[in-house]
Amino acid sequence: MTATSEHRATYKQRYQDGDPGLRFQDLTYVGNFKGQEPIPDGILGDRMIRSRAKSGVLERVGKEDVLRDQFTIDELNDLNNYLAWNIWDVLVMRATEGVSGMIPRQEYEILAFMHEFYRWPEILRMTTDEVGAQGIMDIGASARREIGTKVNAVHDWCIGAVGFGMGRCGLLALEAIGPDDYIEESNEILKFMQRVLWGKRQDGYILNSQDRYRCRIHEQDFLDSIVNQVEHFEPDSPPHQAFTRFNAAAELLSFLDHYDCRLGLGDTGPYELADGKLLILRDLFVNEEAFHWSDVCDDQGLPHCYTLALVIDPDLMSLEEIRVNDISTTFTRPKNYISAIVGGAVFAREKWNTPMAEVYNIPVADLGEHLPKVQNATLKLYQKTSRMNRRDLIWNGQYVYYVDMILPHLRLAGTYDKACKDYQLWEIDQRVSNYYYDITKRGFAQVTVPQKIFSGEGYLPFSDGADPRRSKYRWL
Amino acid sequence: MGDVLAEGYNVFNTNKSPEGVIKYLGAPQDVIGLIQSGKLGEHILLVRGGTTTFLAPALSMGAIGVITMSGAPESHLGILSREFQTPCVMTAYLTSSDSRYVVGETDDSHFEEIARELDGKRVRLDCTDHEVGRVVLAD
Numbered sequence: 001m002t003a004t005s006e007h008r009a010t011y012k013q014r015y016q017d018g019d020p021g022l023r024f025q026d027l028t029y030v031g032n033f034k035g036q037e038p039i040p041d042g043i044l045g046d047r048m049i050r051s052r053a054k055s056g057v058l059e060r061v062g063k064e065d066v067l068r069d070q071f072t073i074d075e076l077n078d079l080n081n082y083l084a085w086n087i088w089d090v091l092v093m094r095a096t097e098g099v100s101g102m103i104p105r106q107e108y109e110i111l112a113f114m115h116e117f118y119r120w121p122e123i124l125r126m127t128t129d130e131v132g133a134q135g136i137m138d139i140g141a142s143a144r145r146e147i148g149t150k151v152n153a154v155h156d157w158c159i160g161a162v163g164f165g166m167g168r169c170g171l172l173a174l175e176a177i178g179p180d181d182y183i184e185e186s187n188e189i190l191k192f193m194q195r196v197l198w199g200k201r202q203d204g205y206i207l208n209s210q211d212r213y214r215c216r217i218h219e220q221d222f223l224d225s226i227v228n229q230v231e232h233f234e235p236d237s238p239p240h241q242a243f244t245r246f247n248a249a250a251e252l253l254s255f256l257d258h259y260d261c262r263l264g265l266g267d268t269g270p271y272e273l274a275d276g277k278l279l280i281l282r283d284l285f286v287n288e289e290a291f292h293w294s295d296v297c298d299d300q301g302l303p304h305c306y307t308l309a310l311v312i313d314p315d316l317m318s319l320e321e322i323r324v325n326d327i328s329t330t331f332t333r334p335k336n337y338i339s340a341i342v343g344g345a346v347f348a349r350e351k352w353n354t355p356m357a358e359v360y361n362i363p364v365a366d367l368g369e370h371l372p373k374v375q376n377a378t379l380k381l382y383q384k385t386s387r388m389n390r391r392d393l394i395w396n397g398q399y400v401y402y403v404d405m406i407l408p409h410l411r412l413a414g415t416y417d418k419a420c421k422d423y424q425l426w427e428i429d430q431r432v433s434n435y436y437y438d439i440t441k442r443g444f445a446q447v448t449v450p451q452k453i454f455s456g457e458g459y460l461p462f463s464d465g466a467d468p469r470r471s472k473y474r475w476l
Numbered sequence: 477m478g479d480v481l482a483e484g485y486n487v488f489n490t491n492k493s494p495e496g497v498i499k500y501l502g503a504p505q506d507v508i509g510l511i512q513s514g515k516l517g518e519h520i521l522l523v524r525g526g527t528t529t530f531l532a533p534a535l536s537m538g539a540i541g542v543i544t545m546s547g548a549p550e551s552h553l554g555i556l557s558r559e560f561q562t563p564c565v566m567t568a569y570l571t572s573s574d575s576r577y578v579v580g581e582t583d584d585s586h587f588e589e590i591a592r593e594l595d596g597k598r599v600r601l602d603c604t605d606h607e608v609g610r611v612v613l614a615d
Contacts, residue, residue, distance in 0.1 A: 375536050
C-alpha cells in the first residue's frame with residue numbers, strides 16, 4: 001500500500017516547537033501544585049511541569065552538573081515533582097487494571113518500593129565508590145552500542161521513579177518516615193539514576209518525556225548494522241504474521257517471567273530510516289537467570305533476550321503521535337501499529353554478558369522453530385506459578401522489582417557479587433518483612449498507596465531549609 | 477448492529493469481529509482447563525482483571541477475543557492483546573446497568589453482575605471505533 005491523501009502521517013508535527021502533542025487520556029495531574037492549573041499528559045504536560053521548576057535540573061544539563069555529587073534541595077524537589085508527574089503520565093491508566101487473579105502485584109510492588117528506598121542507597125553508593133561517577137555514566141553509555149541489555153529506559157527510570165519516588169511515597173503513607181528524613185539517601189539514588197540516564201542519552205536530558213517521548217540512544221553505525229538485516233514484507237503476509245505473532249508471544253513470556261511487570265520489555269526509538277519508515281528496537285527478556293522460576297525457560301533452551309527490530313510505515317497507519325515512554329513501552333495514535341509493520345528482524349542474545357559479536361540473527365522463516373519453545377515455556381511457567389502460595393508469589397515479585405531494577409547496573413559495574421555477599425542483597429530487611437502484615441490492612445496496598453502514588457498527593461516535598469546531608473536519626 | 481450488551485475501552489481499532497460464547501474465567505485452573513479442552517477458539521473470554529499473567533497461556537495459544545471488567549489499553553493485558561491482534565474490550569460495563577467500575581471503590585457485586593449477565597451468551601465484539609469497544613449479542 002502506498003501513501004495517499006487518506007494515508008498521511010502527521011506525527012512529525014509533534015516535534016515542532018510549540019506543538020503541545022496529543023492527549024492520550026482525559027485525566028489531569030495536580031500533585032504538589034495545588035491551586036494551579038492542572039497538568040495534562042504528554043508533551044504539554046512535560047512543558048508545563050518544567051516551567052514550574054525552581055532549578056535547571058529538568059533542562060539540558062552538562063557533564064559537570066552530573067558529576068557533581070550533591071543536588072540542591074530545589075533540584076531534589078524538582079526531580080521529585082517531575083518523576084511524580086511522569087509516573088502518573090505513564091501509569092495512571094495502567095493502574096486501573098485491578099486484581100490479577102494470579103499474582104498479588106500491588107502487594108509485592110509496595111513491599112519492593114519500601115525495600116528499595118531502605119536498602120539501595122548503600123549498595124548504589126558502594127557501586128559508585130567502586131567505579132566512580134564517570135564509571136556510572138559509562139554504564140549508561142554502554143547501551144548505545146548494545147541490544148539485549150537491561151541498561152534501558154525502564155530499569156534506569158525505576159532507580160529514581162520507583163526506588164526513590166514510590167518508595168519514599170509508600171513510607172510516607174505508612175508514616176514510617178517524615179518528609180525530611182533520608183535526604184542524603186534520596187540524593188544517592190537520584191544521582192545514580194541521573195548519571196546512568198545522562199550517560200545513555202548524551203543529549204543533556206535524562207528522560208524520554210523531556211525529548212517528546214523519544215529514546216534515540218543508539219549510535220548510527222550500530223543502528224545501520226541492525227537495519228541491514230531487516231527483512232521487508234507486506235502487511236498481513238505470512239512473514240508479517242509470523243513476525244508479529246512471535247513478537248507477541250515473546251513479549252507475553254517476558255512479562256510473565258518478570259511477574260507481570262514491564263521490566264521484561266525494553267523499546268528504544270523511534271528512529272527515522274532513510275525511506276521515512278520508523279524503527280523500534282525491542283528487547284524481550286524471556287529468560288532471566290537471576291530468577292529461580294526461569295528454569296522452565298532454560299528447559300526450552302530460550303536465550304536471555306530476543307531483540308526485535310520493528311519497521312513501521314507511518315503513512316500506512318496515518319500516524320499522529322508515537323511515544324516511547326520512560327518505561328520502555330511504545331504507544332501510538334492511532335493505537336494499532338502492528339498492522340503497519342512492514343519489516344523486521346529478530347536477534348538472540350544467549351546470556352546477559354554474551355558479546356555483541358556473538359548475538360545472532362534468526363531469519364523470519366525460522367521463527368516457527370522458536371515459537372513453540374516460547375509457548376511451552378509460557379504454559380509451564382503459568383502452571384508452576386499457579387501452584388505457588390500467596391506468600392511465595394509476593395516475595396518472588398518483590399525480588400523482581402528490588403533486585404532486577406538495579407541488577408544490570410551492578411552486573412556491569414562488577415559489584416553484583418559483592419552486593420550479594422557483603423551487603424546481603426537477597427535478604428529481606430526486617431522492617432520490610434514486618435510490613436508484609438501491614439499492607440493488607442485498611443486497603444493500604446490496594447487503595448491507599450495507589451491513590452497516593454497515582455494522584456501525586458504522596459510525593460511530599462523536602463523543606464526549603466532542610467539539610468541535604470540529613471538521614472533519619474529519630475523514631476519518635 | 478444487534479443489541480449492545482456491554483461497552484468499554486477499545487484497546488485497538490480493528491475490523492476483526494470475533495464471535496463466540498462468552499466464558500467467564502475466575503481462576504487459573506479455569507484457564508488451564510479451557511486450553512486442555514481444545515475449545516479455546518470457540519469462546520470470547522471474560523475476566524475480571526486487566527493484567528496479563530492470568531490469561532497468559534490463553535493469549536499465547538490463540539484466544540479470539542477478550543472482555544475485561546477493569547483495566548485500560550495501557551494495562552499489560554491491553555498491550556498484549558494489541559500485540560496479538562486479539563480484539564479486546566476493557567473495563568466493560570453492562571448497558572442495562574448503572575454500575576460502573578471505579579478504582580478502589582467498586583465491590584464484588586459489580587463484577588458478579590457482569591459475569592452473571594454475560595457468561596454463556598453468544599456475542600461478537602465490535603472494535604471498529606477508536607475509543608469504544610462493544611459486546612454485541614449475536615444473531
